[in-house]
Amino acid sequence: MKLVQLNKRHFSLALACAAMLTATATATAAQAQTALDDVLKSKVLKVAVQTDSAPYGFVGTDLKPIGLDIDMANYIGKKLGVAVELVPVVSASRIPALQTRKADLVIATLGKNPDREKVIDFASAYSPFFQAVFGPKNIPVKSFADLAGKSVGVTRGAMEDQELGKVAPAGVDTKRFEDNNATIAAFVSGQVQFVALGASVAGNMMTKNPQLSSEYKLLLKESPNFIGVAKGEDKLKAKVNDIVAEAKKTGELDALAKKWLGRPAGDLPI
Numbered sequence: 609m610k611l612v613q614l615n616k617r618h619f620s621l622a623l624a625c626a627a628m629l630t631a632t633a634t635a636t637a638a639q640a641q642t643a644l645d646d647v648l649k650s651k652v653l654k655v656a657v658q659t660d661s662a663p664y665g666f667v668g669t670d671l672k673p674i675g676l677d678i679d680m681a682n683y684i685g686k687k688l689g690v691a692v693e694l695v696p697v698v699s700a701s702r703i704p705a706l707q708t709r710k711a712d713l714v715i716a717t718l719g720k721n722p723d724r725e726k727v728i729d730f731a732s733a734y735s736p737f738f739q740a741v742f743g744p745k746n747i748p749v750k751s752f753a754d755l756a757g758k759s760v761g762v763t764r765g766a767m768e769d770q771e772l773g774k775v776a777p778a779g780v781d782t783k784r785f786e787d788n789n790a791t792i793a794a795f796v797s798g799q800v801q802f803v804a805l806g807a808s809v810a811g812n813m814m815t816k817n818p819q820l821s822s823e824y825k826l827l828l829k830e831s832p833n834f835i836g837v838a839k840g841e842d843k844l845k846a847k848v849n850d851i852v853a854e855a856k857k858t859g860e861l862d863a864l865a866k867k868w869l870g871r872p873a874g875d876l877p878i
Contacts, residue, residue: 644847650690657696658699662811680715687854688851712838720733731836733876734834739828741760747801764784764786772804810824823870849878
């Protein structure tokens, strides 16, 4: 009899604990879904951006942030009908900015990978990030075969070095340098005719050296940028996805990419 009473007591306690866990989970889920409502209520969208990653995000001559990421943040804010508050971050503080609610979105050359997906959510990709070959506009290059007999500067051991090695035809004079600064210096000084760089590094180089009249030539590797959203904020993520999908349809994403990267955004993943 006592055993039956004890089992009943344990069963009651188990039910109570289950109810508490369910209530806690429900409350947490409800709390996690407040970001979009909070943004629309406050009329302010806080967006984490980088200011040291030209042409995606950097400081202009008026000391204000500019770049593709900033334009994208403002585009989303406009579509939501709210003001945009830019929250400057560095690479290491992008995800913490979401986790601590200092930012509603991260638009800062953020790539998607399994480890990051464990701690934050991702809205659709909004811009390409890539490694590519860049060179003078007056030297036509339509394929990697056109690089035969020409010199290409690359940073030793970088992803661009690895990818170029996979596609460069025989006859390419590949010159390797110890860091990006040395690679860029070689191109600027005319030691090499072309250069293989990441998009942000190349964008910064072209911005600082307009006299080179250089441009994007050939794609080496694509790794698009996604918009980061706090974990569980499905309503905000869905709204941002709708806005990005509209921007794809209207050509706004292609226009932004052409403006800052010299090439269309192309077929970005969702």
